[in-house]
Amino acid sequence: MNNFLQQINSYIKEAFNAGKYLYNGLSVTFDHLRRRPVTVQYPYEKLIPSERYRGRIHYEFDKCIACEVCVRVCPINLPVVDWVMNKETKKKELRNYSIDFGVCIFCGNCVEYCPTNCLSMTEEYELATFDRHNLNFDNVALGRLPTNVTTDPSVKPLRELAYLPKGVMDPHEIPASDARVGKLPEEVYDWMRPESNENKDKVSNPTN
Amino acid sequence: MPLLLTGKKFHNDLKTNKCLAIFAPLEGGYETRLLRRMRAKGFKTFITSARGLGDPEVFLLKLHGIRPPHLGHQSVGRNGALGEVQQVIPQASELFNENDKNKLLWLLEGQVLSQSELESLIEICSNDNKLTIVIEMGGSRKLEWKPLSNYILDEFES
Ligand code: SF4
Ligand code: SF4
Numbered sequence: 416m417n418n419f420l421q422q423i424n425s426y427i428k429e430a431f432n433a434g435k436y437l438y439n440g441l442s443v444t445f446d447h448l449r450r451r452p453v454t455v456q457y458p459y460e461k462l463i464p465s466e467r468y469r470g471r472i473h474y475e476f477d478k479c480i481a482c483e484v485c486v487r488v489c490p491i492n493l494p495v496v497d498w499v500m501n502k503e504t505k506k507k508e509l510r511n512y513s514i515d516f517g518v519c520i521f522c523g524n525c526v527e528y529c530p531t532n533c534l535s536m537t538e539e540y541e542l543a544t545f546d547r548h549n550l551n552f553d554n555v556a557l558g559r560l561p562t563n564v565t566t567d568p569s570v571k572p573l574r575e576l577a578y579l580p581k582g583v584m585d586p587h588e589i590p591a592s593d594a595r596v597g598k599l600p601e602e603v604y605d606w607m608r609p610e611s612n613e614n615k616d617k618v619s620n621p622t623n
Numbered sequence: 624m625p626l627l628l629t630g631k632k633f634h635n636d637l638k639t640n641k642c643l644a645i646f647a648p649l650e651g652g653y654e655t656r657l658l659r660r661m662r663a664k665g666f667k668t669f670i671t672s673a674r675g676l677g678d679p680e681v682f683l684l685k686l687h688g689i690r691p692p693h694l695g696h697q698s699v700g701r702n703g704a705l706g707e708v709q710q711v712i713p714q715a716s717e718l719f720n721e722n723d724k725n726k727l728l729w730l731l732e733g734q735v736l737s738q739s740e741l742e743s744l745i746e747i748c749s750n751d752n753k754l755t756i757v758i759e760m761g762g763s764r765k766l767e768w769k770p771l772s773n774y775i776l777d778e779f780e781s
Pocket of ligand 2: 485488489490491492493494514518519520521522523524525526
């Protein structure tokens with residue numbers, strides 16, 4: 416009799432534990448039931464890259480002085496600056512400039528060091544081609560304005576995590592008017608700008 | 624998804640306008656379908672992306688020089704920066720193997736091209752009466768197209 420009761424007891428315990436484990440396991444699932452996935456559904460939704468995103472390089476032919484600084488600072492000597500010396504004027508004549516984005520590592524050295532600022536990083540990140548040779552952009556292709564994700568009306572642009580309001584993790588359904596966490600450079604400037612002479616002293620000499 | 628698309632209207636529009644701007648659902652798949660239908664109607668087809676083209680006319684249809692990157696550190700001097708200029712065949716050259724066929728050149732991501740480059744594409748088509756061009760100018764809910772010249776008018780000159 417005792418043995419039989421013990422068996423019932425352990426059976427009930429096991430059943431109870433099984434239920435508990437089931438609950439523990441599924442509680443995570445149920446917890447997420449009412450949450451929308453934060454996944455960006457790529458061709459329909461695209462993330463807006465941050466301001467300092469290093470995408471495809473933009474190049475302005477007219478500003479380039481063919482100094483080849485970009486070649487020297489590039490880890491792999493990648494930019495090809497095709498110039499000839501004009502004997503009469505003793506000046507370099509730039510004929511062509513090209514960067515192969517199949518090889519570029521988007522380190523931004525060339526952009527950083529170009530003395531005339533004719534190179535810049537853009538927010539263009541969709542660089543898929545049918546053939547890797549099409550990634551060799553010449554000065555015409557490099558000089559095109561970058562595409563961005565906000566121009567196509569059928570694409571929903573989404574803000575990156577760093578640009579969401581404080582505490583928000585999901586970029587969907589956030590109104591555009593919600594300010595991001597932290598100050599924009601203009602706001603920092605407004606905040607720093609001294610209003611009167613009195614404040615000016617304070618800013619320049621914060622120990623006072 | 625335009626699965627049951629016969630491509631008849633598309634074919635007619637392509638014949639009359641020669642240069643179409645197409646707007647297609649973002650998931651894709653329509654272009655290969657239309658290309659297949661056009662091949663069945665006797666077109667020779669070629670698909671590529673407009674991104675990364677230099678001067679579109681030269682890169683697509685003419686012999687042009689490219690400057691391949693020189694891989695690995697080499698001397699930094701006159702020869703370091705400029706390797707060699709290689710003359711390469713036009714990207715759309717396989718369209719021109721059989722001259723008697725109608726040709727369809729399909730360009731993806733036409734958004735990168737400027738107004739004058741799009742106009743040069745129309746020019747190319749009017750010079751070669753066998754060549755037609757379809758250029759994808761953006762996404763849309765359903766597949767639609769219009770003559771490229773109308774698109775240029777709507778987009779740039781309003
Ligand atoms: S560093 Fe700038 S100016 Fe000099 S060759 Fe390169 S792109 Fe031209
Ligand atoms: S981003 Fe870096 S790797 Fe690319 S061309 Fe410039 S320096 Fe070279």
